[in-house]
Amino acid sequence: MTALQIVLSAVCVLLAVWLVVLIVRDRQPDDYLYAALGLLEVGLVAQLVIGLVMVSGDHGGVNVAAYVGYLVGALVILPIAFVWSVGERTRSGTGVLLVAVVVVPVLFLRLHQLWGAK
Template structure:
C-alpha cells in the first residue's frame, strides 16, 4: 500500500501545481485538473479496498476504527473540495481543491503512523 500512496502523493503534487496555476490565473478547474483528480480518486478507491483487506490481519495495538476513518476521509476529501469549488466559482473555490490536494498526502502519513507506529 505504501507504493500506491507514494504514487498518489506524487500525483497530488503534480495536480496541485496545475491547480495553483488555475488559482493564479483566477480560473475554475479545467478538464486536465478534473481528469487528474479523477485518477487520484480511483487510486484512493483502490487504497480503500487494500486497506479493508489489511484490517482483517491488523496487528495488536492498531486502532482499526481510526485506520478506517482515515481511509474513508482520504476518499471523500477531494470530492468535497471539487463540490465546494463548483459551488463557489472564484479563486477561493479553486483554492479549496489545492487544500484538498495537500490534505490527502497528510492522511497517508497518518495512515502509516496508525498502522506501523502503533504496533
C-alpha cells in the same frame, strides 16, 4: 500499500502545482484537471480496498476505527472539495481543491503512523 501512497502523493503534488498555477492566473479548473482528480479518486478507492483487507487480517493491535476513518476521510475529501469548488466558481473554489489535494498526503502520513504503531 506504501508504494501506492507514494504514487498518489506524487499525483497530489503535481495537482497542487497545477492548482496554484490556476489560482495565480485566475483561471477556472478545466476538464483535464477534473479528470486527473477523478483518477486520483480511483487510486484512493484502491487504497481503501487494500487498507480494509489489511485490517481484516492480522493487524497487530492497530486502532481499526481510526485507521478506517483515515481511509474513508482520504476518500471523501476530494468529492466534497469538488462539490464546493463547482458551487464557488472563483479563486476560492480552486483554493478549496488545492487544500483537499494537500490534505490527502497528510492523511497518508497519519495512516502510516497508525500502521507503524502496532
